[in-house]
Amino acid sequence: MTATIKDVAKMAGVSISTVSRVINDSKPVSSEIRQKVLEVIDELGYKPNEIARTLVTKKSFLIGVIVTDLGDTYIAQLVRGIEEVGKMYDYDILLCSTYGDKDTELKFMQLLSRKQVEGIILISDSLDSEIDREIKDFKIPFVYLNRYFYTEDFPTVTIDNAEAAYEMTNYLIKLGHENIAYVSASQEEYSLELLKLDGYKKAIAENEGLVENIFYAKGRSIEDGYEICSDITESDNDITAIFCSHDELAIGVLNYLYDNDFEVPEDISVAGYGDIKTASIFRPRLTTIKEPFYDIGAVAIRRIIKEIKKESMDKNTIFLPFQIQKRDSCAKI
């Protein structure tokens, strides 16, 4: 079997306390003995059992991360940020995918709690009151991340969505566009869509002569964008720019335009929201709002670790800066 601290102690002719001291550097040990112990450790290939260690110290150095689907590139980016910063503080990530199912979400929360994670980051599309109760019971640091809803109920990190949509709309206006369509994904309550829409409306309102052209897609997928686009091109308000509330929608729009022989940006400009990976690969490259997914993940776990270490508490919602990523899909009229 694998060597334990006992084996090391025996073979080195010292007590297990001493061995513990050298591997943890917790108390002074005479250099000869330390030397000897180190040798034995090397010889035996001894590796401390972190499970046993956790049992006594209560520190698992584990953070649970529950996601809907790693296949979403923005989620993968979030997890990258979480993981990388976590590692900086010696924390490991325990990963669970729900694929949107609320029951598994809850199940994983419990599972992670039993596995003694020191914190949980939940990335999910929708809010849930059950989660609320559950997480309060655990009383471990918790952060809730998502791209679709806003909430004050949970600690979260996000960007100022209204401002972002406002700036993008203004950018389009400055480019000379007078008929700017806005494609929203839904009208649900607490939806970030509402905030984004406000930004768009505000910009339109501030510019005399401009009117709102709002379209509601069925959802927020590429297909939904594709579908709504026919409505837009067939509407009689000579639209010259389409601003979509999600990159996925924008890519659907781009695809529709491509398939129907519209030139982008010559005939029509298209802007997205998010800057998912595909946005920069696609031709034409998508002008979009860069949501700093990696950073959001990084800040989220940083927040959790701070709370674990009982350092200064951040406020519930942390806002990160965004950027208007100007690329090829938008041009002057």
Add this chain to the structure above:
Amino acid sequence: MTATIKDVAKMAGVSISTVSRVINDSKPVSSEIRQKVLEVIDELGYKPNEIARTLVTKKSFLIGVIVTDLGDTYIAQLVRGIEEVGKMYDYDILLCSTYGDKDTELKFMQLLSRKQVEGIILISDSLDSEIDREIKDFKIPFVYLNRYFYTEDFPTVTIDNAEAAYEMTNYLIKLGHENIAYVSASQEEYSLELLKLDGYKKAIAENEGLVENIFYAKGRSIEDGYEICSDITESDNDITAIFCSHDELAIGVLNYLYDNDFEVPEDISVAGYGDIKTASIFRPRLTTIKEPFYDIGAVAIRRIIKEIKKESMDKNTIFLPFQIQKRDSCAKI
């Protein structure tokens, strides 16, 4: 503090053994006592500490997964397969990203071993002899996954790459193409590129009158594909189809063609390899070889779990079926 088995025992007026029995269903317990215990568990919100449990049972239900970068969509797909099948057997995933660094790779191997994972899946771009030694020491189930090299040294799961390239080339030939360029990523030893190239060569050789047109890109990124494409279009052998050894290269090629006013597939056909997510989103949709990444991950962890459970041993290399994914980027000449 959180309730322990002791608290439950005390409050239910039974021994901890009895409580253990009811939560594990390991031995018969009279139904009244079971009832009582269950009530107390519910009241206290007791959840067994999996760490303590692991310490005695030696079963952590943890599998370590070391990846280069979750940002690669194919890796995300692999991990999805790993995670989902893992969960079916109650296994959780401990995730580590190396970003290609060999030292961290090794560090994580050790870390995971100390965290008592029951198996390790390593997804990495290159082989390493140090890993070899390390993993033999641990003697826990191990699978090595990658897209670039072949090896008999480690258990792995892959597709028949030579056959895949052979079939794709044949498909192009059947489409009427006579001057088919092949874009390879490198000429390194043990590289899968060699196998793929063999497939291409074989197909060309079997068809009288056809000649090889092989181009070597600098690497396997989108940029590399973009770059090499100018060589191809400027060569004097009237190329009508380009078969790239990676989707990323193909997308670079597509982008170059787009930027230089070539029509795909009208002027030139382009085929990829891998079927990464972007391949199906892109316009034109990329014809490519579908590597079943999700399934590869799934089979990999299945193999590990089999080994943990000491079920029948698979052979070292498991081959999965692939598919020629016919889309819009390739057409009859």
Add this chain to the structure above:
DNA sequence: TTGAAAGCGCTACCAT
């Protein structure tokens, strides 16, 4: 069917 107790591998406290 139930309970007592040993022990998993380790840390941390108390002695010396």
Add this chain to the structure above:
DNA sequence: ATGGTAGCGCTTTCAA
């Protein structure tokens, strides 16, 4: 500076 030992929360003999 070093050793002995209790105990972390649990499972698993062994007795009763």
